[in-house]
Amino acid sequence: MKPRLIVSRQMPTAVGERIRAEFDCPYPDGLDMDVPTALQMLRETNADALLLTSHLKLTAEVIAEIPSHVKIAATCSVGFDHIDVAAAKARGLPVTNTPEVLNECTADLAFMLLLNAARRGHEYEAVMRQGWRRGMGMGEMLGIRAWGKTLGILGLGGIGRAMAARARGFGMKIVYCNRTRLPPELELGATWFADFREMLPHCDFLSLHAPSGPETKGIINAETLALMKKGAVFVNAARGALVDEDALIAALKSGQLAAAGLDVFASEPAFDLRFAELPNVFLTPHMGSATTETRNAMGYRALDNIAAVLAGKPAIDPLWS
Amino acid sequence: MTKPVLLVTRRLPPAVEARAERDYDARLNVDDTPTTPASILAAAAGVDAILCCTSDKLDAATIAALPASVKVISTFSVGTDHIDLPAAKARGIPVCNTPDVLTEATAELSMLLVLAAARRAGEGERIIRAKAWTGWAPTQLMGTQVSGKRLGIFGMGRIGQSLARMARGFRMEIHYRNRSRLSPELEEGAVYHDNDASFLAASQVLSLNAPGGAGTLKWLNAERIAMLPKGAVVTNAARGTLVDDDALIAALRSGHVAYAGLDVFTGEPALNPAYLTLENAVLLPHLGSATTETRDAMGHLALDGVDAVLAGRTPGNLV
Numbered sequence: 001m002k003p004r005l006i007v008s009r010q011m012p013t014a015v016g017e018r019i020r021a022e023f024d025c026p027y028p029d030g031l032d033m034d035v036p037t038a039l040q041m042l043r044e045t046n047a048d049a050l051l052l053t054s055h056l057k058l059t060a061e062v063i064a065e066i067p068s069h070v071k072i073a074a075t076c077s078v079g080f081d082h083i084d085v086a087a088a089k090a091r092g093l094p095v096t097n098t099p100e101v102l103n104e105c106t107a108d109l110a111f112m113l114l115l116n117a118a119r120r121g122h123e124y125e126a127v128m129r130q131g132w133r134r135g136m137g138m139g140e141m142l143g144i145r146a147w148g149k150t151l152g153i154l155g156l157g158g159i160g161r162a163m164a165a166r167a168r169g170f171g172m173k174i175v176y177c178n179r180t181r182l183p184p185e186l187e188l189g190a191t192w193f194a195d196f197r198e199m200l201p202h203c204d205f206l207s208l209h210a211p212s213g214p215e216t217k218g219i220i221n222a223e224t225l226a227l228m229k230k231g232a233v234f235v236n237a238a239r240g241a242l243v244d245e246d247a248l249i250a251a252l253k254s255g256q257l258a259a260a261g262l263d264v265f266a267s268e269p270a271f272d273l274r275f276a277e278l279p280n281v282f283l284t285p286h287m288g289s290a291t292t293e294t295r296n297a298m299g300y301r302a303l304d305n306i307a308a309v310l311a312g313k314p315a316i317d318p319l320w321s
Numbered sequence: 322m323t324k325p326v327l328l329v330t331r332r333l334p335p336a337v338e339a340r341a342e343r344d345y346d347a348r349l350n351v352d353d354t355p356t357t358p359a360s361i362l363a364a365a366a367g368v369d370a371i372l373c374c375t376s377d378k379l380d381a382a383t384i385a386a387l388p389a390s391v392k393v394i395s396t397f398s399v400g401t402d403h404i405d406l407p408a409a410k411a412r413g414i415p416v417c418n419t420p421d422v423l424t425e426a427t428a429e430l431s432m433l434l435v436l437a438a439a440r441r442a443g444e445g446e447r448i449i450r451a452k453a454w455t456g457w458a459p460t461q462l463m464g465t466q467v468s469g470k471r472l473g474i475f476g477m478g479r480i481g482q483s484l485a486r487m488a489r490g491f492r493m494e495i496h497y498r499n500r501s502r503l504s505p506e507l508e509e510g511a512v513y514h515d516n517d518a519s520f521l522a523a524s525q526v527l528s529l530n531a532p533g534g535a536g537t538l539k540w541l542n543a544e545r546i547a548m549l550p551k552g553a554v555v556t557n558a559a560r561g562t563l564v565d566d567d568a569l570i571a572a573l574r575s576g577h578v579a580y581a582g583l584d585v586f587t588g589e590p591a592l593n594p595a596y597l598t599l600e601n602a603v604l605l606p607h608l609g610s611a612t613t614e615t616r617d618a619m620g621h622l623a624l625d626g627v628d629a630v631l632a633g634r635t636p637g638n639l640v
Contacts, residue, residue: 010460030459053459076459104468108491112436119433119608122446128604129597132590135376136606137353138397138616139334145612147425162468169490170429269454276450284445285454291440291466295459 003310006041008033009053009076012292015299019051022303039065049306053077058095060087072309074302078102078289079239080319081212089320096305096317100158101297102289107162109288110207110237113261114151116282117233118205119143120259123279144204144233144258146170152203154196154219155210155238156182163207164190175202200227205235212239222247231258237288240266249274252281263288325369325631326390330356330377333397334613337620341372344628358383365391370627375400381408393630395623399423401640402533416640417626421479422618427558427609428483431528434556434582435472435488437603439526440464441580444600465554465579468492473524475540476531476559477503477511484528485511496523521548526556533560543568552579558609561586566593573599584609 005023007030016029026045033041038056041047050066050073052058058066058073063084066073072094075083080097088095116122120143148171153160156176164174165188174190177199181192193199196219200206206228210216220234221244228234234257236243245266251257261282265271268286275281289298305315327345329338332353341347348364350356356364356377365371367390373379375398384405395417396404409416437443441464448454448462468491474481477499485495486509495511497503498520502513514520521527527549531537541555542565549555555578557564566587572578582603586592589607596602610616622638629636 010458012460012463032458054457104492105466108436108467109440111491112433112440112442115429115433116437116442119430119612121433121437121442121605122450124605124608125443125446125603127606131594131597132592132606135355135590136608136611137332138374138620139332139337140353141608142334142611142613142616143608145426145429145614147429165492166487166490169487171425269456271449271454273452276452282442282446283449284442285448285462286457287440287445287462287464290462290464292463293466295463299459 003048003306004045005049005051005306006038006045006047007031007051008038008056009051011051011076011299012295014292014296015303018300018303022307023049035062042070043067048072048310049074051076051302051306054079054082056082058083058088060084063087063091063093066091066093072096072306072315074305076298076302079211081239081241083319085319094309094315095319096302096309096315097319098298098301098305099317101301102294103158103162105291105294106159106237106288107166109263109284109290110159110163110209110235110261111166113237113263113282113284114205114207114233114235115146117235117259117261117280118146120280121282144231146172146205148172149204150175150202152176152199152206153190154206154208154216154242156186156190157209159238160207160209161186163209164188172205175199197224197227200224201229203228203232205233207235208238208242210238210242212241216242218242218244220244220248222250225251225256228256230256233258234260235262236260237263240264240268240271245272245275249278252278326367327627328361328364328368328371330361330364330371330373331397333372333620334616336617337624340621340624344624345370362386369393369631370395372397372623372627373404374398375403377403379404379409381405384408384412384414387412387414393417393627395626397619397623406640415630415636417623417630417636417638418640419619419622420638422622423610423615424479424483426612426615427480428487428530430584430605430609431480431484431530431556431558432487434558434584434603434605435526435528435554436467438556438580438582438601439467439554441601443603465552467526470494470525471496471523472526472528473497473520474511475520475527475529475563478530478532480559481528481530482507484530485509493526496520517545518548521545522550524553525550526554529555529557529559529563531559531563533562537563539563539565541565541569543571546572546578549578551577554578554580554582556582558584561589561592566596570595570599573601
């Protein structure tokens with residue numbers, strides 16, 4: 001008999017096909033569920049496992065209501081801000097995420113934001129949507145060339161290193177801030193700063209690739225923005241919580257920052273609408289991992305975790321141990 | 322000593338205008354009024370040199386009518402299609418341009434088009450700007466992954482080679498089509514194709530980086546588009562004339578070409594209006610060289626040419 005699975009969110013077609021083949025699931029392509037619906041479905045189907053995404057908030061109260069026949073909750077995401085891991089551990093419920101598989105794809109998007117911010121992608125696209133119809137002066141609406149500049153990276157993990165590899169192709173110099181210095185084979189010539197504030201005056205571009213947490217919450221604020229070079233470009237495809245958005249908007253209006261590329265916001269999808277009025281930002285709706293290849297890989301990775309735990313093996317990507 | 326007189330036909334970046342005013346009796350176009358042959362001739366009375374742009378038409382008749390005082394024409398561009406070179410030669414007026422300094426900025430823009438098109442950046446931006454974002458979903462705005470794909474570069478000159486170096490940082494496999502094969506040290510492992518069929522079949526992402534002109538007119542036509550893998554990404558930061566617009570628009574509608582990123586168009590700044598109706602096309606208004614660094618470098622190089630000719634030297638950027 002196939003294990004019983006509840007999928008609380010619509011999944012890519014290829015992931016649905018694998019769910020259909022390997023699991024007993026009432027909605028193998030996923031169905032968008034709220035928390036009460038998901039809990040009810042878990043109970044009614046006597047489910048063995050839950051596949052979720054960040055839209056389903058597993059608070060301590062919700063975890064307490066997950067029936068004991070559910071052996072694993074696997075989130076199809078890297079981030080797990082939506083899961084109270086401590087509560088899951090207390091209840092003995094294995095929870096897993098899908099790291100690594102989206103590194104390349106997220107770095108691609110972050111670099112796309114960097115280029116579009118520097119080259120004024122939003123403003124130029126607006127010119128096109130108005131029909132263009134006039135030539136531009138040679139000194140008009142000039143952007144910033146990325147080639148040969150210095151890129152600062154906060155968090156030189158898997159995604160940060162993929163970002164650095166892309167930047168090197170643009171002849172960029174890499175500086176980075178991590179708690180600990182990486183070995184030379186991972187650093188690849190990048191310059192390490194233990195202190196984020198000391199790195200900032202060197203950066204023509206700054207891209208965030210750190211997780212959110214008490215150490216990094218609001219790390220981009222009025223004080224740190226003032227330490228950057230005037231006219232620098234800021235990129236965030238990591239987490240909105242890293243940024244004090246009032247300070248970011250002020251820096252974009254004053255010209256302290258020339259431009260920003262943002263894929264994440266402190267509040268999503270109800271992001272601060274003041275961003276939508278700024279000309280010098282390039283904005284995307286949290287689509288760092290949004291390619292067919294990567295979303296399939298994330299779904300498969302979540303299913304691999306479920307299959308492992310249900311077979312009595314350790315989870316591949318446990319969030320607690 | 323009085324400074325030589327320099328006509329600057331259009332507004333140029335501040336650093337360039339400052340140098341022009343420092344070294345010359347510069348006639349600037351402070352309102353950036355578009356020129357006509359008549360307005361150029363009127364402004365050229367008594368000038369020693371002309372610093373022009375691609376928007377100025379210096380045809381044979383205009384060049385023939387220039388005053389005898391004009392000793393050099395320097396264009397703020399790589400292209401010289403707007404200048405009748407034989408007419409300038411007949412008058413004995415040297416022409417200078419600005420090669421090489423746009424290489425990185427234009428290659429960078431090519432990579433931007435690849436990323437923005439494949440990752441549906443235009444659609445994402447429009448959702449945000451319309452304040453219509455309803456939340457994250459695993460299947461929302463799923464584009465095509467760029468990293469690890471095969472990139473076909475049509476035209477492996479300086480810009481194509483610079484794009485290849487950038488794309489390798491995305492772990493892309495580089496294929497190219499060129500009049501001749503590059504030497505191994507310039508090729509850096511890129512795969513050369515001596516025919517369109519094998520080149521196009523390999524190109525999951527196709528970037529056009531070849532010059533315009535009769536030899537490449539509508540090179541990307543329906544027949545060649547059909548040779549691309551289904552779901553390919555097509556970008557053009559070179560010349561609009563390389564593309565048969567009707568064929569590309571049809572392929573974007575059918576999905577044979579999944580996404581396109583275009584910075585240049587036939588007939589620009591007018592363009593085929595059908596492009597504006599396509600969600601899967603990222604469109605930019607010919608901004609390949611539009612960075613402060615690049616435009617300053619172009620202006621300085623153009624002025625270097627004027628300096629050299631007026632000092633009796635042979636400029637390095639003589640056409």
